[in-house]
Amino acid sequence: MLANILQQPTTWLTITLGAYLLGLKLYQGLNQASWLPPVLSGFLIVTSLLWVTDTPYAVYEQGGQLLSFFLGPVVVGLAVPLFYHAHKMKKQFITILVAITVGSLTTVGIAIALTHYWIGIDIITTTMASKSVTTPVAVAIAEQTGGISALAAAFVMTTGIIGAAIIPQLLKIFRLDSPQATGISLGVCAHAVGTSRAIELGQEYAAYSAMAMTVTAGLHALLLPWLL
Amino acid sequence: MVDTLDLGSSAVRCESSSLSFRTKIKNENMLAGLFALLVFLILGEAIQSWIAIPVPGSIIGMALLLIVIISRNKSPKNIEIAANKLAPLLPLFIIPISAGLITQADIIQQHGFKLLAILTISLIPGALVTALILKMGNRLANKSSNK
Numbered sequence: 374m375l376a377n378i379l380q381q382p383t384t385w386l387t388i389t390l391g392a393y394l395l396g397l398k399l400y401q402g403l404n405q406a407s408w409l410p411p412v413l414s415g416f417l418i419v420t421s422l423l424w425v426t427d428t429p430y431a432v433y434e435q436g437g438q439l440l441s442f443f444l445g446p447v448v449v450g451l452a453v454p455l456f457y458h459a460h461k462m463k464k465q466f467i468t469i470l471v472a473i474t475v476g477s478l479t480t481v482g483i484a485i486a487l488t489h490y491w492i493g494i495d496i497i498t499t500t501m502a503s504k505s506v507t508t509p510v511a512v513a514i515a516e517q518t519g520g521i522s523a524l525a526a527a528f529v530m531t532t533g534i535i536g537a538a539i540i541p542q543l544l545k546i547f548r549l550d551s552p553q554a555t556g557i558s559l560g561v562c563a564h565a566v567g568t569s570r571a572i573e574l575g576q577e578y579a580a581y582s583a584m585a586m587t588v589t590a591g592l593h594a595l596l597l598p599w600l601l
Numbered sequence: 602m603v604d605t606l607d608l609g610s611s612a613v614r615c616e617s618s619s620l621s622f623r624t625k626i627k628n629e630n631m632l633a634g635l636f637a638l639l640v641f642l643i644l645g646e647a648i649q650s651w652i653a654i655p656v657p658g659s660i661i662g663m664a665l666l667l668i669v670i671i672s673r674n675k676s677p678k679n680i681e682i683a684a685n686k687l688a689p690l691l692p693l694f695i696i697p698i699s700a701g702l703i704t705q706a707d708i709i710q711q712h713g714f715k716l717l718a719i720l721t722i723s724l725i726p727g728a729l730v731t732a733l734i735l736k737m738g739n740r741l742a743n744k745s746s747n748k
Contacts, residue, residue, distance in 0.1 A: 390693070393692065415692065415693070416700060420703050430701055433697070434697065438697065440693060440694050440696065444659075445659045447684075447688060447694065448660065448662070449638045449641045449642050450663075450684030450687055451663050452663045453684045453685070456671065457676075465738070465739075465742070467738075468734070468739065469738075471734055471738065472731050475730055475734055479726050479731075480726065483727070484720065487719040488719055491719065492715055492716075494712075504720065504723075508691070508698075509691065509695070517656070518655070523700070524702065528716070530699065531716075531720050535720060536724050536728070539721075539725075543725060544732050547729060547732070549729065555732070558727075558732050561731050562728050563724075565691075594656060594660040595660065598654075
């Protein structure tokens with residue numbers, strides 16, 4: 374009977390929802406620690422359950438895709454914050470845009486080059502290109518360019534967690550830290566998780582970070598598919 | 602959580618705080634907004650397959666919506682409500698795709714450490730370059746405004 378239940382899309386949809394809620398509880402319990410975002414704990418719970426029950430991903434996906442469906446409208450909805458951010462940064466528009474463009478292409482360029490020389494598997498290199506944008510956009514880019522969307526999501530999550538941990542400290546060492554510089558660097562390099570770190574640092578940091586990650590996402594989605 | 606604010610919805614939420622009352626009408630607005638987002642998504646995908654550009658359909662949809670918002674110089678309330686309601690749930694929407702990593706165990710086993718190293722190393726110049734350009738840009742701006 375259990376085996377039968379584990380084949381149902383509803384079961385896995387419910388498990389995913391439960392895993393997310395549990396992850397959210399954990400995140401709040403840990404004082405919103407940026408190293409354990411709900412998406413990571415939720416992911417760990419779901420994958421360990423899949424592994425323990427020996428359920429093929431294809432079965433899980435039938436339930437899971439009901440949630441993935443919403444990524445489309447979420448990406449379209451990014452136009453709203455993008456509009457507000459563009460409004461606010463009018464004065465320094467050029468400087469900020471240049472910094473975001475050059476900075477984000479630097480980190481992606483180096484990552485692509487390293488992957489190409491160290492690993493040399495084209496599909497991983499292609500997927501690596503979308504590592505610096507927020508997950509829904511990264512997944513869309515990976516699908517578009519023939520990368521692996523699950524791997525793209527993993528790269529994004531890992532980058533975010535490492536970036537959130539090291540960037541504020543790194544910029545302090547080089548005396549480059551300021552609400553603007555640290556906020557924007559966090560947004561460019563560590564997108565979502567970085568922005569949650571920026572919120573801990575202060576409101577000004579958070580505003581710059583949220584703006585930088587939205588701009589990076591839009592920019593890369595428009596640029597990368599042509600370059601790859 | 603994390604992915605919520607990265608969408609900048611927090612900033613937006615402040616500006617639309619007058620919308621926070623809970624009524625039946627709000628749910629209808631939310632659905633109307635979701636409907637509009639889906640229409641833009643479909644339009645984006647239609648354009649994408651029509652002129653065969655490699656940009657994801659959802660991004661084209663976003664660009665279309667952005668054009669509409671800019672031309673009205675104001676984002677439609679329904680859409681704003683739907684976007685702000687969906688954004689905080691992003692981590693939930695991402696879990697199923699992330700779980701697909703289970704099918705990529707080979708890659709992780711073989712190249713996991715290298716990939717981790719690449720992701721870490723590539724962050725450093727990215728952050729430094731971004732911060733440096735901002736510093737130089739601000740210095741230039743200050744100079745020109747002092748003259």
